[in-house]
Amino acid sequence: MAISVVMPALEMAQENGKLLAWRKKEGERVSKGEPLLEIETDKAVVEVEAPGDGILAGITAEVGAVIPVGETIAWLVAPGENPPAKTTMVAPAARATSAAQAAAAPPVSRPTAEPGPIQISPKARRLAKELGVDIGQIRGTGPDGTISSEDVQTAAYAMASGPSTTAATPAAVTTEPLSQLARLMAERTTQSWTSVPHFFLTQTVDAGALVETQKKLVAGSTTGMTPTITDLLIALIARVLEKHPNMNASWTGDGIRLNPEINISVAMAVKDGVVGAVVPKANKESVARISTVRRELTERARARRLRPADITGGTFTLSNLGMYKVDAFSAIITPPQCAILAVGAIADAVVPVDGKPGIRPTMTMTLSSDHRVVDGARAAEFLGDLVNAIREPEKWI
Numbered sequence: 266m267a268i269s270v271v272m273p274a275l276e277m278a279q280e281n282g283k284l285l286a287w288r289k290k291e292g293e294r295v296s297k298g299e300p301l302l303e304i305e306t307d308k309a310v311v312e313v314e315a316p317g318d319g320i321l322a323g324i325t326a327e328v329g330a331v332i333p334v335g336e337t338i339a340w341l342v343a344p345g346e347n348p349p350a351k352t353t354m355v356a357p358a359a360r361a362t363s364a365a366q367a368a369a370a371p372p373v374s375r376p377t378a379e380p381g382p383i384q385i386s387p388k389a390r391r392l393a394k395e396l397g398v399d400i401g402q403i404r405g406t407g408p409d410g411t412i413s414s415e416d417v418q419t420a421a422y423a424m425a426s427g428p429s430t431t432a433a434t435p436a437a438v439t440t441e442p443l444s445q446l447a448r449l450m451a452e453r454t455t456q457s458w459t460s461v462p463h464f465f466l467t468q469t470v471d472a473g474a475l476v477e478t479q480k481k482l483v484a485g486s487t488t489g490m491t492p493t494i495t496d497l498l499i500a501l502i503a504r505v506l507e508k509h510p511n512m513n514a515s516w517t518g519d520g521i522r523l524n525p526e527i528n529i530s531v532a533m534a535v536k537d538g539v540v541g542a543v544v545p546k547a548n549k550e551s552v553a554r555i556s557t558v559r560r561e562l563t564e565r566a567r568a569r570r571l572r573p574a575d576i577t578g579g580t581f582t583l584s585n586l587g588m589y590k591v592d593a594f595s596a597i598i599t600p601p602q603c604a605i606l607a608v609g610a611i612a613d614a615v616v617p618v619d620g621k622p623g624i625r626p627t628m629t630m631t632l633s634s635d636h637r638v639v640d641g642a643r644a645a646e647f648l649g650d651l652v653n654a655i656r657e658p659e660k661w662i
Contacts, residue, residue: 266343267319267322267323267340267341267342267343267346267348267349268316268317268319268340268341268342269316269337269339269340270301270302270315270316270321270337270338270339270340270341271334271335271336271337271338272284272304272332272333272334272335272336272338273304273313273334273573274334274335275306275311275573275576275577280333280334280386280388280389280407280413280414281331281332281333281334281413282304282305282306282331282332282334283304283305283306283329283330283331283332284302284303284304284326284327284328284329284330284331284332284338285302285303285304285305285310285328285329286302286303286328287301287302287321287324287328288300288301288302288303288312289301289302289321290321291321291322291323291324291339292320292321292322293320293321294319294320294321295315295318295319295320295321295341296315296318297314297315297316297317297318298314298315299314299315300312300313300314300315301313301314301315301321303569306576309535309540309542309566309571309575309576310569310570310571311571311572311573311575311576312570312571312572312573313573314572315341316341317341318341319340319341319342319343320341320342320343320344321339321340321341322339322340322341322342322347322348323339323340323342323348323349324338324339325337325338325339326338326339333407383400383401383405383412384405384407384410384411384412385400385405385411385412386407386411386412386413386414388414389412389413389414389416389417391518392414392417392418392456392460393412393417393420395460396417396418396421396459396460398417398420398421400412400417402420403416403417403420404416414452414456415452418452418455418456421459447537447538450537450538450539453599454597456600457597457598457599457600458597460600461516461598461600461635461637462635462636462637463597463598463633463634463635463636464633464634464636464641464644465595465631465632465633465634466631466632466634466641466644466645466648467593467629467630467631467632468629468630468648468649468652469614469627469628469629469630470627470628470629470630470652470655470656471616471625471626471627471655471656472611472626472627472628472655473625473626474655474656474657474658474659475494475497475611475628475655475658476494476611476626478497478658478659478662479492479493479494479497482497482552482553486553488553490553490556490557491556492552492553492555492556493556493559494585494587494611495531495559495583495585496552496555496556496559497552497658497662498583498585498606498608498655499529499531499544499547499555499559499583500547500550500551500552500555500661500662501651501654501655501658501661501662502529502547502581502583502606502651503527503529503544503547503548503550504548504654504661504662505647505650505651505654505661506527506548506580506581506647507527507548508647508650509643509646509647509650510523511523511638511639511643512581512603512604512634512639512643512644512647513527513580513581514580514603514638514639515580515601515602515603515638516600516601516603516635516637516638517601521603521637521638522601524580526545526546526578526580527546527547527548527580527581528543528544528545528546528547528578528579528580528581529543529544529547529579529580529581529582529583530542530543530544530579530580530581530582530583530599530602531543531544531559531562531582531583531584531585532582532583532584532585532596532605533562533563533566535566535567535569536569540566540571540576541576541579541582541599542559542562542563542565542566542571542575542576543562543574543575543576543577543578543579544558544559544562545578551662552662562575579599579602580602581602581604581605581606582596582598582599582602582604582605582606583605583606583608584596584605584606584607584608585608586607586608586609586610587608587609587610587611587628588610589610590610591609591610592609592610592612592629593607593609593629593631594607594609594631595607595631595633596631596633597633598633598634598635600635602635603634603635603637603638603639604632604633604634604635604638604639604644605632605633606630606631606632606633606651607630607631607632607633608628608629608630609628609629609630610628611626611627611628612626612627612628613625613626613627614626614627628655630648630651630652632644632647632648
């Protein structure tokens with residue numbers, strides 16, 4: 266029996282994915298679990314494995330096509346078996362609409378004679394409600410005129426900017442094209458910043474014990490593994506989150522979901538932007554294991570070979586820019602998560618030590634939280650416990 270190959274959903278709010286490459290050709294034999302295709306989402310480029318054994322047949326999507334989640338794009342068949350009736354090939358031009366094209370086609374009213382209800386994705390409908398956009402005034406650019414979240418965001422931009430009074434000078438304008446990842450990352454952060462009520466808490470902590478613990482772990486390693494400050498922070502954050510389940514929660518649109526697992530997403534810089542690679546169940550893992558997983562994720566991210574499981578299920582994000590000598594910064598939350606911790610560089614500072622001026626390595630952390638999920642007091646309690654853990658890390662790991 267033929268097995269369908271569909272565009273997978275790698276996250277709750279995903280509507281479509283861009284097909285980057287087929288790893289097998291039509292007519293080639295494929296084994297279950299073998300890399301079959303590469304797709305690009307708003308989080309990363311990922312490899313999708315074959316859902317079963319068979320011969321690849323009936324491919325209906327070309328490289329470059331943007332395909333709705335759940336749509337069949339090929340089949341795996343037995344020798345001599347024909348795939349189900351082939352549908353029209355999905356070409357890049359048929360699905361892909363760039364941000365520049367969307368901006369060039371401003372939202373217009375739907376014709377009054379158009380029959381049937383407005384076609385709009387659940388994510389786009391929710392975003393339109395949050396941004397106060399009238400969906401009746403949007404022209405959908407998705408399949409069959411469906412309104413996507415991108416269409417809603419474009420309409421929101423048009424509302425905010427208002428009519429232009431200055432004629433544009435085309436010769437003076439240069440537009441740098443964005444990759445699918447960079448474009449969707451820009452949309453995602455804009456959506457988060459404009460729809461999630463952020464608030465920020467900042468605290469500077471003595472990182473001396475953290476540095477010493479990291480040095481001890483490196484010196485005592487028998488496998489050649491060298492845990493980093495980031496690895497230690499992942500472990501400490503995950504363990505502190507056990508005491509603060511409200512900080513490991515998600516906003517669902519209708520309420521708050523307390524996540525049963527603590528999966529730490531680590532912001533990683535790649536060529537086209539930033540991806541959030543996930544260390545699953547970090548509260549139950551040793552620092553050595555976390556270090557191994559994090560390094561593997563980093564290597565796959567840089568090689569553009571992340572797998573679907575590598576970027577899904579994150580419940581709390583860590584963004585560490587200490588290696589770039591950044592003192593402190595504030596980060597934007599990744600919905601539906603309710604918090605992200607931004608960490609700056611560890612640097613020597615003059616601080617009180619036993620009532621006298623002393624020099625200690627310090628680190629500044631900024632916690633961004635979603636006020637729909639947590640209030641200032643609960644966020645402060647979490648940050649306070651994390652500071653205590655950083656001051657005495659060996660008690661927690």
